[in-house]
Amino acid sequence: xxxxxxxYQDAKVARQYAEAIKAITIHPWTIMEICGGxxxxxxxxxxxxxxxxxxxxxxxxxxxxxxxxxxxxxxxIEIALRPNVIFCSFGDMLRVPGSKIxxxxxxxxxxxxxxxxxxxxxxxxxxxxPSRETVFFAVGFETTAPANAMAIFQAKQQGLxxxxxxxxxxxxPPAVEAILNAKENRVEGFLAAGHVCTIMGFTEYEPLVQKxxxxxxxxxxxxxxxxxxIYMCVRQLENGEAKIENQYSxxxxxxxxxxxxxxxxxxxEIIPRKWRGIGQIxxxxxxxREEYAAFNAELRxxxxxxxxxxxxxxxxGRILQGIKKPYECPAFGTKCNPEHPLGATMVSSExxxxxxxxxxxxxxxxxxxxxxxx
Amino acid sequence: xxxxxxxxxISINExxxxxxxxxxxxxxxxxxINLACVPEVKVDDYVLAHVGVAISVVDPKEAERVFQxxxxxxxxxxxxx
Ligand code: SF4
Numbered sequence: 001x002x003x004x005x006x007x008y009q010d011a012k013v014a015r016q017y018a019e020a021i022k023a024i025t026i027h028p029w030t031i032m033e034i035c036g037g038x039x040x041x042x043x044x045x046x047x048x049x050x051x052x053x054x055x056x057x058x059x060x061x062x063x064x065x066x067x068x069x070x071x072x073x074x075x076x077i078e079i080a081l082r083p084n085v086i087f088c089s090f091g092d093m094l095r096v097p098g099s100k101i102x103x104x105x106x107x108x109x110x111x112x113x114x115x116x117x118x119x120x121x122x123x124x125x126x127x128x129x130p131s132r133e134t135v136f137f138a139v140g141f142e143t144t145a146p147a148n149a150m151a152i153f154q155a156k157q158q159g160l161x162x163x164x165x166x167x168x169x170x171x172x173p174p175a176v177e178a179i180l181n182a183k184e185n186r187v188e189g190f191l192a193a194g195h196v197c198t199i200m201g202f203t204e205y206e207p208l209v210q211k212x213x214x215x216x217x218x219x220x221x222x223x224x225x226x227x228x229x230i231y232m233c234v235r236q237l238e239n240g241e242a243k244i245e246n247q248y249s250x251x252x253x254x255x256x257x258x259x260x261x262x263x264x265x266x267x268x269e270i271i272p273r274k275w276r277g278i279g280q281i282x283x284x285x286x287x288x289r290e291e292y293a294a295f296n297a298e299l300r301x302x303x304x305x306x307x308x309x310x311x312x313x314x315x316x317g318r319i320l321q322g323i324k325k326p327y328e329c330p331a332f333g334t335k336c337n338p339e340h341p342l343g344a345t346m347v348s349s350e351x352x353x354x355x356x357x358x359x360x361x362x363x364x365x366x367x368x369x370x371x372x373x374x
Numbered sequence: 375x376x377x378x379x380x381x382x383x384i385s386i387n388e389x390x391x392x393x394x395x396x397x398x399x400x401x402x403x404x405x406x407i408n409l410a411c412v413p414e415v416k417v418d419d420y421v422l423a424h425v426g427v428a429i430s431v432v433d434p435k436e437a438e439r440v441f442q443x444x445x446x447x448x449x450x451x452x453x454x455x
Contacts, residue, residue: 002401004380064375118426143376147427195376198430250437251430260411
């Protein structure tokens with residue numbers, strides 16, 4: 001029994017929350033969960049099937065693996081193919097298709113591609129292999145930024161000359177605003193990503209709530225968290241309110257984690273970033289500051305800007321913005337499946353396409369039984 | 375990708391602030407976790423760890439709120455009936 005985890009998967013409590021949501025829902029509402037971890041839990045436990053039919057959940061862009069642009073995957077592959085390089089990455093990135101191959105193929109061809117649990121492990125690898133170049137593929141949202149910043153900080157402190165980072169960091173609030181600004185937007189309320197807010201707090205969402213009159217509920221990742229988050233969001237919608245509420249208060253405060261924010265600010269600066277399928281969003285990414293340019297893998301390996309078109313049949317960009325559902329993609333489950341993904345939302349277990357492919361075939365009963373009966 | 379798991383801090387290695395680590399038990403599996411971002415943490419606290427770094431100390435009082443909230447809304451709807 002894992003404390004602060006298992007109790008949030010209790011089947012009885014889940015049903016009670018589902019009942020409570022039913023009791024207050026009168027109008028149809030469309031709510032987007034931002035984070036891929038939440039999408040995964042919703043589809044895995046069939047939480048959307050517990051909800052009244054008036055409520056539609058849309059799956060947001062909250063999977064950094066899914067939104068890393070093709071150019072960066074290509075750069076990663078190009079660096080990993082070099083003979084003297086140890087290329088370190090989180091496991092999820094290895095199967096993201098580049099234009100021809102993926103990082104797993106690079107490994108099969110003899111490239112030294114290693115899966116690490118933490119960027120700090122990559123720093124240790126660099127330390128242990130002074131004659132080789134160690135590169136870490138730093139993808140992630142705000143949640144992962146302190147760990148990546150700390151890796152850079154430690155590498156600098158240890159005077160490591162052979163460590164660098166390929167940075168593909170994205171920020172959530174600008175993406176939320178981009179979704180709200182889209183012509184086809186249907187989202188009326190958001191569940192904000194609990195771990196992103198653990199780091200950043202939620203002051204950044206306060207202007208969005210006002211400007212777009214849209215409720216935002218900071219929400220955790222376990223089934224009960226998500227159901228409570230939906231309850232809070234629906235209650236606001238039914239009451240015509242739009243405020244920021246914090247469901248995930250066991251981890252999130254309004255101000256967030258100050259030491260972590262300082263670390264991020266010291267090492268990174270805000271830059272425009274391209275999101276796979278969505279395109280460039282201003283101020284939506286992090287890049288290394290000038291002082292840390294020596295650790296920038298793009299500069300170290302002198303990789304020119306690649307421009308690569310995305311496969312035309314993949315509609316993952318529209319899925320990431322909540323405009324389409326995975327089964328509306330003609331390639332879903334046919335030309336595109338987890339063994340042969342066309343787009344990144346089919347690769348990562350948190351991508352909406354992969355989650356639907358894996359769990360949507362299970363009958364509802366079996367999914368519910370994943371919740372814990374006491 | 376933003377997965378963070380709660381674990382119990384068993385011991386803390388004091389040291390330079392940025393290198394401060396602790397041994398954290400995740401249901402019996404023990405890992406060394408960097409504690410630089412949670413300076414307030416004590417042994418026996420629960421932290422949320424993400425890619426080797428603790429990002430918050432779980433607040434045990436707030437952790438109960440999910441269940442209290444359910445009772446509150448149930449009472450509310452009963453009193454309305
Ligand atoms: S099913 Fe495959 S091709 Fe279609 S949107 Fe999803 S990832 Fe892209």
